[in-house]
Amino acid sequence: xxxxxxxxxxxxxxxxxxxxxxxxxxxxxxxxxxxxxxxxxxxxxxxxxxxxxxxxxxxxxxxxxxxxxxxxxxxxxxxxxxxxxxxxxxxxxxxxxxxxxxxxxxxxxxxxxxxxxxxxxxxxxxxxxxxxxxxxxxxxxxxxxxxxxxxxxxxxxxxxxxxxxxxxxxxxxxxxxxxxxxxxxxxxxxxxxxxxxxxxxxxxxxxxxxxxxxxxxxxxxxxxxxxxxxxxxxxxxxxxxxxxxxxxxxxxxxxxxxxxxxxxxxxxxxxxxxxxxxxxxxxxxxxxxxxxxxxxxxxxxxxxxxxxxxxxxxxxxxxxxxxxxxxxxxxxxxxxxxxxxxxxxxxxxxxxxxxxxxxxxxxxxxxxxxxxxxxxxxxxx
Amino acid sequence: xxxxxxxxxxxxxxxxxxxxxxxxxxxxxxxxxxxxxxxxxxxxxxxxxxxxxxxxxxxxxxxxxxxxxxxxxxxxxxxxxxxxxxxxxxxxxxxxxxxxxxxxxxxxxxxxxxxxxxxxxxxxxxxxxxxxxxxxxxxxxxxxxxxxxxxxxxxxxxxxxxxxxxxxxxxxxxxxxxxxxxxxxxxxxxxxxxxxxxxxxxxxxxxxxxxxxxxxxxxxxxxxxxxxxxxxxxxxxxxxxxxxxxxxxxx
Numbered sequence: 024x025x026x027x028x029x030x031x032x033x034x035x036x037x038x039x040x041x042x043x044x045x046x047x048x049x050x051x052x053x054x055x056x057x058x059x060x061x062x063x064x065x066x067x068x069x070x071x072x073x074x075x076x077x078x079x080x081x082x083x084x085x086x087x088x089x090x091x092x093x094x095x096x097x098x099x100x101x102x103x104x105x106x107x108x109x110x111x112x113x114x115x116x117x118x119x120x121x122x123x124x125x126x127x128x129x130x131x132x133x134x135x136x137x138x139x140x141x142x143x144x145x146x147x148x149x150x151x152x153x154x155x156x157x158x159x160x161x162x163x164x165x166x167x168x169x170x171x172x173x174x175x176x177x178x179x180x181x182x183x184x185x186x187x188x189x190x191x192x193x194x195x196x197x198x199x200x201x202x203x204x205x206x207x208x209x210x211x212x213x214x215x216x217x218x219x220x221x222x223x224x225x226x227x228x229x230x231x232x233x234x235x236x237x238x239x240x241x242x243x244x245x246x247x248x249x250x251x252x253x254x255x256x257x258x259x260x261x262x263x264x265x266x267x268x269x270x271x272x273x274x275x276x277x278x279x280x281x282x283x284x285x286x287x288x289x290x291x292x293x294x295x296x297x298x299x300x301x302x303x304x305x306x307x308x309x310x311x312x313x314x315x316x317x318x319x320x321x322x323x324x325x326x327x328x329x330x331x332x333x334x335x336x337x338x339x340x341x342x343x344x345x346x347x348x349x350x351x352x353x354x355x356x357x358x359x360x361x362x363x364x365x366x367x368x369x370x371x372x373x374x375x376x377x378x379x380x381x382x383x384x385x386x387x388x389x390x391x392x393x394x395x396x397x398x399x400x401x402x403x404x
Numbered sequence: 405x406x407x408x409x410x411x412x413x414x415x416x417x418x419x420x421x422x423x424x425x426x427x428x429x430x431x432x433x434x435x436x437x438x439x440x441x442x443x444x445x446x447x448x449x450x451x452x453x454x455x456x457x458x459x460x461x462x463x464x465x466x467x468x469x470x471x472x473x474x475x476x477x478x479x480x481x482x483x484x485x486x487x488x489x490x491x492x493x494x495x496x497x498x499x500x501x502x503x504x505x506x507x508x509x510x511x512x513x514x515x516x517x518x519x520x521x522x523x524x525x526x527x528x529x530x531x532x533x534x535x536x537x538x539x540x541x542x543x544x545x546x547x548x549x550x551x552x553x554x555x556x557x558x559x560x561x562x563x564x565x566x567x568x569x570x571x572x573x574x575x576x577x578x579x580x581x582x583x584x585x586x587x588x589x590x591x592x593x594x595x596x597x598x599x600x601x602x603x604x605x606x607x608x609x610x611x612x613x614x615x616x617x618x619x620x621x622x623x624x625x626x627x628x629x630x631x632x633x634x635x636x637x638x639x640x641x642x643x644x645x646x647x648x649x650x651x652x653x654x655x
Contacts, residue, residue: 057488083487087480088513095477095510096484099452102471103488125474247469247485248492250447252414254464256472265416265464266472 025193026222032080035217042180042206043110045213046136047072049184050108052219055134056082057100057107059093061115064148065204066138069110090115094122094133101131102255104246106188110136112204113155114145116162123197124163125257127281130195130233132224132244134187135159137199138207139362141388150388151204153311153362159199160340166278168285170292171199171340173310174206178213183337189222190292194285195241201339203362205312205390234262238276239283285341293343296335297350299325303332305403306354308347308371310336313360313391320396331400339367344374351378356403358383360391379403409436412446414467421460425612425620427605428526430579432461435497435524437582438589449493450485454478454507457533457607458499458526476506479514482521494520495593500527500541504560508540515569518598524589525562525600528607536610547614563653566600573599575652579606580628588652604648 033048040048047069050058058073070086077084082105087093093109100107111119116137126133137159141152159171170190172183184200191198230243232253242262245251254264259274267273285292298318300306309317314335324331334350336343347370351357357375359368360383368382383399385391422428439446451462455475463472469492473481478498486494496503503511503525514521530548531537538548538555541562545554567574573595577585585603592599606612606627608620617623 057484059484059487085483085487087483088509091477092480092483092510092513095473095480096487098473099471099481099484099486100488101484103450103485103492105488107484107488121474122477246489247450247471248448248489251469252447252467253469254472255470256463257474258472 025225026220028218029221031216031219033215035215038213038215039210040177040213041068041208041210042174042177042202043068043138043208044072045177045180046110046184046200046202047076048215049181050134050188051076051080052181053185053188054106054221054223055108055188056105057097058082058109059085059087059096059100059107060109061087061090061093061111063112063115065140065207066110066112066136068207069136090118091122094119094126094135097133098122098126098129098131101133102247102253104248106132106192108134108136110138112138112140113142116155116158120162123169124165124167126197127163127167127169128257129255130242130281132191132195133197134184134191135197135199136184137201139201139203141386147388149204151312151362151390152386152388153203153313154366154386155201156339156363156366159201166282168282169197169199169340170194170285170338171201172337173201173339175311175314175335176206177209177211180206181213181215185219185221189220192222192224194288195244196285199340201311203312231262233260233264238280239287240280241284289341289343292338292341293346294337295343295346296337297332298335299332300334300350302330303353304330304355305358305400306332306334306350307358307360307396307400308334308336308367309360310339310367313362316391316393317360317396319393320400323393323397324400329400329404336367342370344370347371347374348376351375354378356381358396358399358403360396360399362386362391409433409440412436412439412467413465417465422457423609425606425608425623426457427528427579428458428461430582431526431603431605432465434579434582434585435461435589438586438593441586442590442593444493444593448491449495452478452482452485452494452496454498454502456499456502456531458497459502461497461526476502477510478502479507479510479521479523483514483519486519486521493593495522495524497524497526499532500525500529500562501531501539504562504565505540511566512569515566515571515598515600518570518572520596521598522592522595523598523600524592525602526605527562527602528605528611529559530607530611532607532610536614549614561648562602563649567653571600572597573654576602576604576648576650578604578627578650580624581650584650
């Protein structure tokens with residue numbers, strides 16, 4: 024079985040770490056053996072950590088000339104057999120978009136950590152934002168799917184990085200740790216486990232690397248230097264990688280399978296946490312750092328006798344709209360606080376049915392306070 | 405191509421993708437002969453290319469691992485592949501627009517970094533696949549689809565560019581002089597450093613017809629004649645103010 028339990032290679036037990044350092048340790052723990060990156064605030068600490076730790080562990084580190092080169096090198100390294108990653112922030116993410124599509128189309132397992140800052144453009148480089156929700160999913164042209172996980176703690180900067188690697192390798196997709204500056208630079212206690220569940224890529228020799236019979240299948244993932252004579256191309260291709268830039272059926276079946284292999288597994292991929300949902304009339308739907316403030320506000324509201332709950336989204340992409348629809352059946356209203364102008368709000372609205380949805384947006388480079396959420400909840404009563 | 409080189413080609417490939425008169429087939433044959441003479445293990449060799457006519461030299465033709473990447477990014481992909489598996493011999497082969505325009509930054513930084521990569525530029529001085537637009541290597545004054553009154557700008561001399569960026573081995577060959585070209589390619593592939601070979605390769609379809617070079621044969625004769633003067637030091641495409649010298653350019 025590709026999923027195996029291994030001894031955690033980084034120091035286990037209680038530690039005091041920053042979110043960015045915890046993400047880097049999570050990558051090492053997941054078996055990352057290649058990092059290609061370019062400095063950018065507020066993610067650079069991840070790159071600095073990897074520059075120190077990867078080579079002594081038998082991996083390779085390259086500081087590339089720009090973010091386009093970073094992700095290109097990561098895709099090349101992944102095909103050379105290494106679990107591979109990069110980390111960046113908004114402007115770098117924008118530069119990576121073409122190659123993100125290449126990774127999706129060639130079914131290359133790669134992990135990207137996006138430590139979000141206040142955008143658009145250069146924006147406020149040292150300030151927090153959550154404006155990349157749509158960019159990680161829709162930024163490259165054409166139809167494709169990615170996985171994106173949203174950590175709310177330093178603990179999850181570690182554990183969700185491990186999970187991002189596991190999902191990238193299992194699904195052969197780009198997987199994002201969709202973090203925020205506030206979590207990347209947060210320092211708090213983490214408890215790192217003695218052992219970890221690690222997924223290593225499935226490889227069956229001499230199997231077609233780009234296709235299988237099932238409409239949502241995930242093919243075997245070989246690598247360079249294994250005698251497979253691989254043909255990897257970003258053009259439309261058949262199951263062996265031969266370019267098929269004319270036949271409509273090749274393109275149709277490939278594009279549909281690349282989406283279906285993710286969407287048909289939503290039940291396995293998507294994770295969330297619920298707080299006080301059983302009798303909640305108003306439900307805060309929050310993710311990332313904002314969910315910390317939301318939980319504080321919800322607890323305070325409960326003390327004041329309000330029937331309020333929290334639905335914390337851990338998986339952002341693929342978006343679990345069935346979950347929203349399910350929770351909506353018992354709720355009168357949703358409140359969606361976000362450090363953007365309502366990116367997840369739109370997704371919640373499309374799945375909420377008759378349940379009303381209120382958007383609480385804040386794009387001033389600061390985290391949303393529990394008081395703001397409390398005020399919005401009281402306005403909804 | 406001689407049948408003795410067929411062992412390096414995929415059996416599924418039956419036709420050439422190149423236009424009549426294109427020089428890239430000669431470059432392809434020269435590269436395979438260099439590989440043959442070096443007795444390179446193709447199962448441990450990775451060919452990386454970008455987008456454009458030259459990117460089709462290895463992909464899908466070569467019976468080896470091939471990585472057909474994005475436009476301009478071949479050298480960056482190759483850097484990651486080599487770093488993650490240093491046992492691979494990694495050979496990049498792509499065009500002048502791909503390597504020197506959209507991919508120019510990756511080219512000079514790879515030369516600076518001096519990771520062991522062989523980069524071969526199939527230089528036809530034009531964008532062939534997209535319909536004959538001006539390239540960063542188009543000689544000044546020459547006609548293209550985007551310079552109908554003549555290219556107003558100076559071209560890159562890729563040998564000087566890459567050498568200036570620090571590449572330890574730099575050479576320029578031409579498909580009209582295949583024996584020298586094979587020698588350059590062998591040295592570049594065998595090099596433990598970053599090695600670059602600029603290869604002049606005529607494009608009759610897009611370049612020749614726009615510049616009133618009557619036939620593919622005429623283009624080859626012209627290139628051959630120009631290159632013969634290399635013995636005296638210079639190989640100058642007609643109309644070029646700068647001269648392009650053939651040979652090896654190493655300290």
